[in-house]
Amino acid sequence: MNRRRVLQRRLVAAVLVLLSLGLLTLYFRESDNGFAHRVQDGALRVVTPLQEGSARAIEPFRNGWNWVADLFGAKSENKRLKEEVETLRAAVAEELTTQAENQELRALLDMRRGRIFPASVDFVPARVIARSTTAWYSTVTIDVGRDDGVREFDAVVNGQGLVGRIESVKATASQVQLLTDQQSYVDAMVVPSQAEGLAAGSVTGSVSLQYVAKSEEVKTGEFVVTSGRQGSIFVRGIPIGQVESVGAQEVELYQSITVTPAVDFRELDIVMVVRR
Amino acid sequence: MNVRPATSETATPSLPMGGELARLGALLFAALLLQTTVAPNIRILGSSPDFALIIVVCVALRRGAVVGAVFGFLTGVLVGVALLEPLGMSALVLVVVGYFAGRYAETADLSAPVAPLVGVFAATLLANILVVTLQYLLERQVPFGFWVGRVLLPSLVLNTLLAAVFYLLVRTVLKGKGVLRADQVA
Numbered sequence: 001m002n003r004r005r006v007l008q009r010r011l012v013a014a015v016l017v018l019l020s021l022g023l024l025t026l027y028f029r030e031s032d033n034g035f036a037h038r039v040q041d042g043a044l045r046v047v048t049p050l051q052e053g054s055a056r057a058i059e060p061f062r063n064g065w066n067w068v069a070d071l072f073g074a075k076s077e078n079k080r081l082k083e084e085v086e087t088l089r090a091a092v093a094e095e096l097t098t099q100a101e102n103q104e105l106r107a108l109l110d111m112r113r114g115r116i117f118p119a120s121v122d123f124v125p126a127r128v129i130a131r132s133t134t135a136w137y138s139t140v141t142i143d144v145g146r147d148d149g150v151r152e153f154d155a156v157v158n159g160q161g162l163v164g165r166i167e168s169v170k171a172t173a174s175q176v177q178l179l180t181d182q183q184s185y186v187d188a189m190v191v192p193s194q195a196e197g198l199a200a201g202s203v204t205g206s207v208s209l210q211y212v213a214k215s216e217e218v219k220t221g222e223f224v225v226t227s228g229r230q231g232s233i234f235v236r237g238i239p240i241g242q243v244e245s246v247g248a249q250e251v252e253l254y255q256s257i258t259v260t261p262a263v264d265f266r267e268l269d270i271v272m273v274v275r276r
Numbered sequence: 277m278n279v280r281p282a283t284s285e286t287a288t289p290s291l292p293m294g295g296e297l298a299r300l301g302a303l304l305f306a307a308l309l310l311q312t313t314v315a316p317n318i319r320i321l322g323s324s325p326d327f328a329l330i331i332v333v334c335v336a337l338r339r340g341a342v343v344g345a346v347f348g349f350l351t352g353v354l355v356g357v358a359l360l361e362p363l364g365m366s367a368l369v370l371v372v373v374g375y376f377a378g379r380y381a382e383t384a385d386l387s388a389p390v391a392p393l394v395g396v397f398a399a400t401l402l403a404n405i406l407v408v409t410l411q412y413l414l415e416r417q418v419p420f421g422f423w424v425g426r427v428l429l430p431s432l433v434l435n436t437l438l439a440a441v442f443y444l445l446v447r448t449v450l451k452g453k454g455v456l457r458a459d460q461v462a
Contacts, residue, residue: 012342016349016371023353023364036363043357047312051358054313062317130359131316133324135427136411136418141360168360175360182417203417204426266319 032152032168041170048173051129052143059269066266088221117235122275124148126156128268129173138181138201140268145172148273153233155274161239161262162186162226163271176271179240179261180205188240189227190218196227199240199259207241209257216255218246224259235274292343299449300335300347307331307351312358323430325438326400328355332370333377333399334439334446337392341378348374369406373399389440396439397432404428 027036070077117123126142144150146169156163156176164184167177177184180201188199188209195216197209209224222243228236241259248255292300310327318324328351336344352367377395384391404427412418 009342013345013371013375016345017368020349020352020364020368020371024362024368027363040357040363047358051312054309058313058317065317130312132359133311133315134407135323136416203419204422
């Protein structure tokens with residue numbers, strides 16, 4: 001009798017493990033219209049309104065939590081900001097000495113005021129309804145999808161700058177790969193120095209600017225924007241962030257540049273999908 | 277904590293029916309909501325608590341390996357759907373975790389107050405090893421130092437701290453005795 005129970009128990013576990021492995025294999029091998037994706041699509045129609053409701057309900061608590069967390073870091077933040085203000089003052093004074101650089105900054109300011117996108121570009125407002133809970137993926141789910149005209153690879157922005165791109169689209173929701181994801185790469189350029197490279201996320205959530213030649217002169221505090229190079233999915237000039245540090249090892253071909261993202265990913269709530 | 281010899285077997289509880297099924301359904305719904313809406317908004321030491329895992333382990337500790345594995349599978353599939361993760365990834369991890377947590381309950385003495393904490397601690401360790409292995413197989417960056425310092429240790433601390441509260445809640449929701457060991461049946 002006991003032996004039968006043991007067999008039953010092991011059989012159930014084995015079947016469930018095989019079922020999970022089967023689902024996983026199917027998910028990666030099939031196209032976006034395949035069975036597992038369609039099941040996810042259908043189920044998401046039910047789950048999305050629930051997530052939307054709970055995301056709204058939890059928003060005040062999240063804000064409160066962030067406020068408390070900020071309070072703990074306020075003292076060290078204050079010291080760091082004071083130092084940063086001094087550095088920035090010097091940097092701004094230097095920037096403003098040349099007219100050309102000044103014009104670049106004005107152009108950037110214009111872009112930030114909303115003149116980045118061509119008139120033909122269409123925006124779809126969306127709300128973040130879920131976030132990845134694992135450190136291995138930097139993704140969020142938004143409440144617009146195929147039914148709203150959203151397509152894979154559409155850019156996602158908010159008032160601060162580039163949020164990421166659409167990674168997968170379902171009927172009523174989409175997954176956004178954030179700029180900080182370890183598999184996110186964005187064609188970028190530094191203004192005003194015009195150095196071009198790839199803004200890459202990482203598993204730690206930091207953003208770096210890769211493949212910038214040593215010959216390019218990049219300074220701390222300069223702005224990093226999308227380059228809009230031909231073939232890029234992003235239009236030119238969407239703010240990505242500011243250069244935080246620049247370094248180069250002698251043995252390396254390229255500079256090592258870290259970027260502070262323009263977007264506060266912790267506070268992400270309302271975003272806009274840029275329909276191409 | 278007295279761990280029974282490996283040769284001893286247990287009285288497998290009968291399959292859940294009626295009210296028990298409804299209570300398990302409610303716990304499943306709670307796990308889904310907490311994991312998809314609350315967990316992403318809580319960051320302590322750079323990590324989010326894994327409510328789904330904690331609830332799966334607590335259910336398995338109360339109801340044994342079979343119910344734990346099935347509950348883990350369903351929770352994993354639903355979390356995968358809601359968070360648009362690759363289907364099957366969370367399910368695989370939670371099936372394994374649910375099964376072994378259930379086996380732990382069926383073979384060890386759970387009367388010690390730290391038993392649920394030990395269960396959740398071990399389950400978190402196992403789940404993290406499984407997840408990092410899957411990430412490696414999927415050719416994603418898996419820096420060892422980052423994994424240990426920023427993922428594993430914070431989640432071990434967070435999940436273990438939350439274990440006591442959730443175990444009490446699950447025990448209250450799932451009425452009746454927990455899983456019985458063979459010697460207790462006799």
